[in-house]
Amino acid sequence: MTATATATATATTVTPTIRVATRRSLFWIVAAVFLILIAVIALAATGASSGGVPFSATNAAPAGSKAIAEVLRQQGVDVSVPATLSGAKSALRRSAGSTLFLFDPDGNLDKAQLRTLAALAQRFVVLSPTYAQVSALAPEVGLAGIVSRSSLAAGCDLPAARAAGRVSGAGSGFRVLDPAAETTACFASGKRTFSVVDIVRDGRHITVVGTTDAFDNEHVSERGNAALALSLLGQSDRLVWYLPTIDDSSISGPSIAQLTPAWVGGVSALLVVVAIAAAFWRGRRLGPLVVENLPVVVRASETMEGRARLYQKGAARLRALDSLRIGSVSRLAILCGLPRLATVDDVIAAVARVTARDPAEISGLLLTAEPRNDRELVRLSDELLDLERTVARDIRPS
Known part of the structure; x- marks a missing residue:
C-alpha cells in the first residue's frame, strides 16, 4: 500500500527538446517566410510594371524615347x-x-x-x-x-x-x-x-x-x-x-535626417524589439489555430435568385439576358457536338444547320437583341428556351 502511494505521488518531468520547440514555433516560421515571399513578389511586380523614366533616351519601355x-x-x-x-x-x-x-x-x-x-x-x-x-x-x-x-x-x-x-x-x-x-x-x-x-x-x-x-x-x-x-x-x-x-534644383533645404530629432532612431529601434518580443510572448500563449466548419450552407438556387433580384432592382435587363445567353450558348454547343473552344459564330452556324433557320435571326437572339422592358426580357428568355428545345428535338435520331 505504501509502494502504491509512493508510485502515485511520483511525477515525471520532461525537458523540452529542440524538435518540440521547433514544432511550437513552426507557425511563426512559416508566417515569416510567407511575408518575405509576398514582399519579394510585390517588389518584383512593381519593378516589372514600371515604365521607367518618361521620354528618356535610354528607356526602351513604351513611355521612353x-x-x-x-x-x-x-x-x-x-x-x-x-x-x-x-x-x-x-x-x-x-x-x-x-x-x-x-x-x-x-x-x-x-x-x-x-x-x-x-x-x-x-x-x-x-x-x-x-x-x-x-x-x-x-x-x-x-x-x-x-x-x-x-x-x-x-x-x-x-x-x-x-x-x-x-x-x-x-x-x-x-x-x-x-x-x-x-x-x-x-x-x-x-x-x-x-x-x-x-x-x-x-x-x-x-x-x-x-x-x-x-x-x-x-x-x-x-x-x-x-x-x-x-x-x-x-x-x-x-x-x-x-x-x-x-x-x-537650385532650391536647397534641410534633409529629412537633419529635421528628425536624435531620439527618434533609438525609440524606433526599441519599439521594433518590443513588438517582436510581444509577438513571441503572446503567440505561444494563444496556441495553434482551431479549424471549424461553417454552419451555413448556401444553395446555388438562392444565389441565383439573389443575383436575379439585384438585376431586377438595378433594371439591368441586358446583363440578365447576357447571363441567360451564356448558358444557352454553352448548352447549344454541347447539343451540337462542338468542341469546348468553339466560338459563338461556330455555335450559330451549327444551330442554323440543325434547325434550318436564318443565321441572322439566331445571331440576333444570341448576341444583338436588347430588351427595352421586362416583357421583352421574358420574351427573349422564352425564345432561348424554345431554341434549345428545338435543337434537342432536331438532333434526336428519329
Missing part, C-alpha cells in the same frame, strides 16, 4: 545624354550649334538655369513646358490648355511640320502673345491654339512642343510623329538629350 535616339544615331547625329546640369552645359560648350532637348515636368530648373541653357544651344526643343518654363524661355508664347484631338494637320511652313504632315494631337496647346515676334505656329487645334510654336531670337531657335505622343516609343510610329521628332531633333550634328532631376 530610346527608339528616336537610336534612329538619330543611325543618321549620324551625336546624341549625348548628360545626367546633370553641369554635364549638359559641358556638352553644349564642346560643340557650337548643338540642339538641346529638354523635358522637365517637375520644374527642377529655375529661370536663370533655363536661360543659361538657352544661351548655349543653337536650337532648343522644350517638350510640354510648364508656365514658368514658357515665361522664362519664350515669353512671346502662352499656355492654351489641354489638346485632346486625335490628330492635327501641320498648316505652317516649318520644315519639320511639313515633313510630318499630320501628328497625334494629345498634349498641350500654346497661344502666340506677341504678333510682332518672329514665330511660326503649327498644328492648330482651335482658335489661335497650336501644338508646336517655333520662336527665332538672335539667330537661335526655341521650339515649344505640346504633342507628347510624337516623342515616346509607344506612339512614335503613328501618323507623322516620327517625322516631326526626327526633324526637330536632327537638324544639328550634335543633340544633347537632357532630363533634369531634383539634384539639379
Whole structure:
C-alpha cells in the first residue's frame, strides 16, 4: 500500500527538446517566410510594371524615347545624354550649334538655369513646358490648355511640320502673345491654339512642343510623329538629350535626417524589439489555430435568385439576358457536338444547320437583341428556351 502511494505521488518531468520547440514555433516560421515571399513578389511586380523614366533616351519601355535616339544615331547625329546640369552645359560648350532637348515636368530648373541653357544651344526643343518654363524661355508664347484631338494637320511652313504632315494631337496647346515676334505656329487645334510654336531670337531657335505622343516609343510610329521628332531633333550634328532631376534644383533645404530629432532612431529601434518580443510572448500563449466548419450552407438556387433580384432592382435587363445567353450558348454547343473552344459564330452556324433557320435571326437572339422592358426580357428568355428545345428535338435520331 505504501509502494502504491509512493508510485502515485511520483511525477515525471520532461525537458523540452529542440524538435518540440521547433514544432511550437513552426507557425511563426512559416508566417515569416510567407511575408518575405509576398514582399519579394510585390517588389518584383512593381519593378516589372514600371515604365521607367518618361521620354528618356535610354528607356526602351513604351513611355521612353530610346527608339528616336537610336534612329538619330543611325543618321549620324551625336546624341549625348548628360545626367546633370553641369554635364549638359559641358556638352553644349564642346560643340557650337548643338540642339538641346529638354523635358522637365517637375520644374527642377529655375529661370536663370533655363536661360543659361538657352544661351548655349543653337536650337532648343522644350517638350510640354510648364508656365514658368514658357515665361522664362519664350515669353512671346502662352499656355492654351489641354489638346485632346486625335490628330492635327501641320498648316505652317516649318520644315519639320511639313515633313510630318499630320501628328497625334494629345498634349498641350500654346497661344502666340506677341504678333510682332518672329514665330511660326503649327498644328492648330482651335482658335489661335497650336501644338508646336517655333520662336527665332538672335539667330537661335526655341521650339515649344505640346504633342507628347510624337516623342515616346509607344506612339512614335503613328501618323507623322516620327517625322516631326526626327526633324526637330536632327537638324544639328550634335543633340544633347537632357532630363533634369531634383539634384539639379537650385532650391536647397534641410534633409529629412537633419529635421528628425536624435531620439527618434533609438525609440524606433526599441519599439521594433518590443513588438517582436510581444509577438513571441503572446503567440505561444494563444496556441495553434482551431479549424471549424461553417454552419451555413448556401444553395446555388438562392444565389441565383439573389443575383436575379439585384438585376431586377438595378433594371439591368441586358446583363440578365447576357447571363441567360451564356448558358444557352454553352448548352447549344454541347447539343451540337462542338468542341469546348468553339466560338459563338461556330455555335450559330451549327444551330442554323440543325434547325434550318436564318443565321441572322439566331445571331440576333444570341448576341444583338436588347430588351427595352421586362416583357421583352421574358420574351427573349422564352425564345432561348424554345431554341434549345428545338435543337434537342432536331438532333434526336428519329
